[in-house]
Amino acid sequence: MDKIELNKCQKDKIAEICAEFHNSPGELINVLHKTQGHFGYLPEEVQREIARNLHIPVAKVYGVVTFYSFFTMQPKGRHSISVCMGTACYVRGAEGVLEEIKKELKIDVGGVTPDGKFSLECLRCVGACGLAPVMLVDEKVYGRLEPKQIKGILAQYE
Amino acid sequence: MPNYKMSLLCCGGTGCRASESVRIVERLREEIAAAGMDNDVQVVVTGCFGFCEQGPIVKVIPDNTFYTNVKPEDAEEIVKEHVVKGRKVTRLLYEDPDTQKHISDSKHMGFYQKQLRIALRNCGFINPENIDEYIARDGYEALAKVLQGTPQEAIETVKKSGLRGRGGGGFPTGLKWEIASKSPGKEKYVVCNADEGDPGAFMDRSILESDPNSVIEAMAICGYCIGASKGLVYIRAEYPLAVKRLQIAMKQARDYGLLGDDILGSGFNFDIEIRYGAGAFVCGEETALIHSMEGKRGEPTVKPPFPAVSGYLGKPTNVNNVETFANIPVIFLKGPEWFASIGTEKSKGTKVFALAGKINNVGLIEVPMGTTLREVIYDIGGGIKGGKEFKAVQTGGPSGGCLTKKHLDTPIDYDNLTAAGSMMGSGGMIVMDEDDCMVSVAKFYLQFTVDESCGKCAPCRIGNKRLEEILDKITKGKGTMEDLDYLKNLSKVIKDTALCGLGQTSPNPVLSTIDNFYDEYVAHIVDKRCPAHKCRALRVYAIDPDRCKGCTACARACPAGAIKGEVKQAHVIDTEKCIRCGACLEKCKFNAVTVQ
Known part of the structure; x- marks a missing residue:
């Protein structure tokens, strides 16, 4: 570092x-x-x-x-993406969503895009299990996700 | 204060906020103002109604109309039709999936009919940011009552109620208080464990978001009983809304003299501070939690000494979880006999469950102990999503196990769940259907435990890693039958030798899936087949020659060049070259690609 x-x-x-x-x-x-x-x-x-x-x-x-997982020694991207990996999201397809984000941004969990725009993390249960699978971009919660929506969502961020 | 004739209650819980409930509140207020009715109609932001699947929810009082799936653009119609003209907006009412009839009052919905709400009594009824609304529903009356008697009398009441810890362990709460009260020492602490780490369980957060005062009141009662003047709430930093509402409630309680010095003129002093967790599952364990509050790594230590003897800063400390505390005021208001009359012989009262996964009605429910799984899944939960077949329900999170069809009529209580190889845990209930692979589920939980193991003791640090590796091997089709014995033996060793509750229970998902789904393990190992088609390495893709039109879409999509065939002729997949990515399956418009 x-x-x-x-x-x-x-x-x-x-x-x-x-x-x-x-x-x-x-x-x-x-x-x-x-x-x-x-x-x-x-x-x-x-x-x-x-x-x-x-x-x-x-x-x-x-x-x-x-x-503690909350503390990080890596700087984050301008927008931080957190994919919920709680059990409810897992059984409703969170893995597919995560794979799609990785593919789209070409980074791994814990990574930051080279332009510093996005960083990607997993977290355990946002508590919005009714909307599973769920991800957060900064503070905004996106629910009932399907992998094909990812591209469109990420495109909204500058 | 205006005397409102009508109230619109709008859910401000995390799930509904994610579906724009904040905007709905704004729009409702605008429309009410536009209709000139702001002095007659109020919009109240409440906590969670529990029926998250149908959120955002708007409830109209006094006629109890329950609107579901509300969107900001529906505000105009609700106000113009219902509020102004008194005509219900039928399209927003809940539709009973069996009869296709609209149900207006939540009392008549299957989801609510079998529930009994004690810990969640105020959730969805009151504005959590206004202490007056809590007081109007008998809030702080229990504290006033307790302060008039002796601590011993109050402890007796809790003991008589039969309340057991709702965080997972199920230790009798009254007994815990008694031990802490008898511990010598002038300085003692009451700790509320709000470090909800079980993935898929969110009841503690909902209680704090919807009814923070009930927890504050109960902590003060506990402080009086054990002789503590200080309380600490240990809460996840990932729960900003719960933290905010707790802070507001604490401030209002202080302003009213319900926290601080000389509470209600009784001479009893008690105040509460908030401590933040920082994302470590093991901190749900009492001793680890206490170390974390002291600013250290959240590593557990051997018990005894129990926290009741030597806890926070070495002083006697009583730790209870949020849901346990939320039950306390009601026990004093309605009497311990009333509480003990609910539930089974050894498990009294109710339990809150976070119902999630492949179920129609995802949400937060509270049922009397002794309710069967069948009632929870089919009557309250509305059955399995998409009409699929029920396979298992996972309770107790990473420390628990799976219950299957044969357990559907088992009454749910602490002892029955343990006897069935699972546990109550904090109350996560994840429903799985025929598409879920139980070996993968066991692996999922083990990955969680490996991530969250603090690393202090070898059985948990090394043993769980080995369990995970073997499970991974099996899901890749490289397992052997000897591995199954090895899994079982290693699991027993970890259970017997790990230092804390996390390690002692972490093999449960493995043991319970082997017990209940032995055939599925064998299919992975011997037949190299995943019955749920979930394990990627074991999938076999093939093209049905009768259905294939030879459009070449699959061959063009295949990144491995594994599909061969001429235009307008049936294509074939070379299983040797196939990397099992599923691209062909997605591209095929004729359903010709099959997975086995």
Whole structure:
């Protein structure tokens, strides 16, 4: 992964987030949520900065980041696609939908298109099982999907 | 506050919002304003009605008209016809699939008739963002009642009701509270487990989205009983709407003096904080959840010590799940005897199930314990989609197993499901039909467990991976009969030796599918055939020479060049070259391509 250099402004932002949670190691997950909300992802340099502020080893931060699927060390695309792989969607054909997206965008799960437009992920149950199979593009839920609809849906995004 | 003559209740649950229910609310309000009736008619955004298959739903009070599959453009007609002229919009009413008659009142629909709603009592009735509506339905009365008595009396009431944990384990709730109350220590915690991770189950989220106050009230009652002044809700970050509504409810409860210091003048202090999960299934396990709340990796630890003795920050902690809490206020309002009169001998009350998969009426249902699977699937669920044949229902998620035709008349309760090789779990119920391959389903669950295993103990980390590999081998037609014995033995070892509930139950989908669908495993292994035609590597494509017109569409579509034949003559597939992609099947206009 490419090294990035955090500028002072970014470091201050991290310090500000940590201070909001009283620099308490017990609040690490909340700190990470908020930091990822700000930066979009959690690269190594950001994790080091958080570790410094909370006075804990960077290994501990890394351990938590890699444990939870919500945290990512990869930048996302401008639009993030999440295909529901819950059981209800699985039995109603989510695999076919996922295959179609992979084919259309030529990326794998966890990947980002070269132009940075889309990133692709799977998630477990959106809770809209009545609409299965379901996918999310950013916040918008698309339900009762068929593989042939994928091209048209993706074309709506700039 | 205006005295409304009519209310339009519109579902604001996740499923219906995805089908533009927010826009429907806007349009209804515009139309009502245009008709000059804003002082007489209100539009209320409620939580989930449960009948997600027919969503978005708009219910009209007081005449109880239940409109289904509503679209934003229907708003005008609903207001102009129903609200203004009092004429129901027949085309939006639910049509009974058996009689083809329109049903106006949900009380008369098969989907609702056999249900009994305790935990979901307020879902779809009240605006979850307004505490007054909860209070109007006897909200916080149970808390007031409890605060007038002693904690011991309240614990006795919960014990007498026979309520058992609804998160999966089924541990008696009253007993759990008693143990936590007797644990020495000044500082104690009440935790609400809202880390619903079971794919296909969404009842906890629906309760929090539709009736957050019932959970807050129950947590305060629990706090009083065990002597805790602090509650924590551990909730998935993937549930933004539930988080938002919980925050609104907490703020309103604080403003009303129902949370905070000296609640209702009783001298009892209690407040709640929210902690976010970050996507880890294992965090549904109590000890893992507690570690996650402490900001650590969500790895489980050996019990004992139980959380009731040493939990969050090493202090006595009582963990219950959302649905369990949602039952509590009703037990105090209607009495433990009433609650205990519902259900079976050892499982009291009701259970919420998320009915999904190949079933006509997908949705959230609540039935008395002891209801049979047949009633759930056929009477409430409306049978199998597309008139196909019922094959199995998976309960308990990745920790559970499959129930088949022979279990259809088994009354559903904790013990019967366990005896049948499955478990209650959190209440996911995925219905499968003849097109589902049970070996693939077992593989699907194992992939899930392998992904979600925290890696701390070897049986779960390594054992489940091996199970998955063998299942993968079988679905590719490379399995042997010895593999079946190996699967069974390894499953037993994992069950006996894994550290936590996740590992101890993860082989259940494998064992139950081998037990109930042994022939299907044998077909994959010996005949190299997938009876449901689901396993790609085992499909054999062929062209029916009588039907083939020789249009060459399939040959042109085949990426492997496996189809040969002259124009206007029957084509043939070379099975050696065929990569089983199915492109020919899609292209053929004459149904000449067959799959075996």
